Amino acid sequence: MKMKSYLFIVTFCVFLNVSNVHSLIEGLYCGVENCYDVLGVTRESSRSAIGKAYRVLAKKYHPDVQGPEVTKEEAEKNFRRIATAYEILSDNASREDYDYMVDNPEEMYMHYYRYYRRRTAPNVDIRLILAVCITIISGIQYYTAWERYDTAIKYLTTVQKYRIHALEIAKKEGLFNENTSKKVKDKSKEKEEKEQIIRKVIEEKMDIRGGYSKPDWKQILWFQLIILPYTIYQYVRWYIVWVYKFDIRKEEYGEEEKLYLIKKNLKLSQLEFDALEDHTREEYLELELWIKSNAVDWKAEKEEDLKRELSQSARHKAYRRYMKKGTSRLTFDDS
Template sequence: MASNRCLLVLLCIASQAIVATHGFIEGLYCGTENCYDILGVTRESSRGEISKAYRKLAKKWHPDMHRGKEAKEEAVVMFQKIANAHEILKDDEQRADYNYMLDNPEEYYTHYYYYYRRRMAPKVDVRIVIVVTITIISAVQYWGMWNNYNTAIKYLSREPKYRNQAMEIAKSQGLINTNKKRDRRNKEEIREEEDRIIKEIIAEKMDIRGGYSRPKYTDVLWVQLILSPYTLILYIHWWLRWIWKFTICREEYGEEEKCYLIRKFMKLSQTQWDALEEADKELYLEEELWIKENFTEWKRQQEEEMKAKMAESAKYKMYRRYMKKGGPGQMTFGPD
């Protein structure tokens, strides 16, 4: 059995070697036929001569020029061969790969690589694909930011606290008619007008931060990529300035540097830091959390307070009992 397998492998290798020595490989280019012979041209023929021979043969073997089932089937096969040979020889790079295969028939697997590398390569310029992809991402990103912002405005306009404040501002500025009896519009129109005015006042007066803040064109991916060299220069300048002032000259940190260190220790982005209340920021500065030791101690205290609150929570106690009894894998019959 083992000897039969070895013999089969040797036969396969031998057959591949025999095919390769002739310069033709089944499944590559024109298969076991010569592309030049199919078109009736030579390797020295120019591109114009190849195109001329193709047009002549294509006219001769076009399926519409033949009648009868057998004749039409033969014409289809020949027409496909002619078109395939012309497709290979009209392209200079693909023609060069084909000539290399004819000159080096022993490099069997190399010819497969060159052939499928071109066949599987994208037909569209990669640069166009990148530009279109970035444009789509930027458009979706910009739409998402505006959608989040409008969602925040809509939410705040429905909250009684903010709605009442906006209503008072609108009345004081005379934007809303307080005498509704003289207003001839129906209730629906009056309500829509009030909602529009309230949303405009909230959008103007409210300082919405974080992921729901008002979109900026500088947040779009395209703009960030264009400004990336400038941003990199600013970062290098900031980093060199930090090294010079606080590492070499050992100057004291300013408020901006203190806030940066606190934000770094808390692992917050600039947007998340900006979304914090000013009172919280002042508290962090009072506790000197820009010092690593102070921040470590503050974090430990926060974790202990959180554990104490969770220990007093009835839901957390129920959850701990649930996990002690087996968690999701347990079987229960009624309430605990």
């Protein structure tokens, strides 16, 4: 009976030892060694205690202070053991992953994933990455807005009625010196100066709205994020006032409120709504499009008009005949 008890105790101890060995994986963390044992500390040791133990061992086992009885390769290998153990245990996140591996040896694939995820992940502050991304987006946003605005100005300078109007304004304001321009022999230079004056007048006098309007730095992402708390406050305040005035007290809508409802009913973006001409807004107000049923009927009527125009269009008719017959086919004569 005593012999059986002795064998059971020995077997149990061997099992515990084997389990502890298998909880440590070669190639991960400190390999088959326990990182705490390498530094001579315990799992309950604080970060400062681990740092103190590392400094003592690093000073003692540094390759430069080893005697001739220890080869350079052995000294460097031993020092790397100590440095690796300290690197793992000094970082709270990697120490937590290491403790999890020791406590859960059966989750081998998870240990590999967590180890290499942390090793390969860039050690960069996420706030810095976010700031750089926002800056790049803001720069692209501002550059694109300038490109659209420049495209609109270039187009307007080619439209005859705008060119004539710009020339009249330039002459009234004395931007053209006719006596000087007659003496200029270089016609290309004279033409270039004329185009610059026309462009300048159009930029100053033309009211370009919507997506092609002059870029405003207040519209870029950085500024919008900075004022986001204020924007949220303004919206909440506006919504409360709206509910109180029009849902509770049943007051009549003012012109500003009517225009807002028109934009909402017609499903226009702010840029699209800003691009509308003043007479178009007046027309929408006369049609009472702030009333949803009126807006729905008006949109349906516009869609019908568009279909009618397309059906009467010669180009659209030709396209429909083309689609009915099917697309033509090209073949090559190999004979």
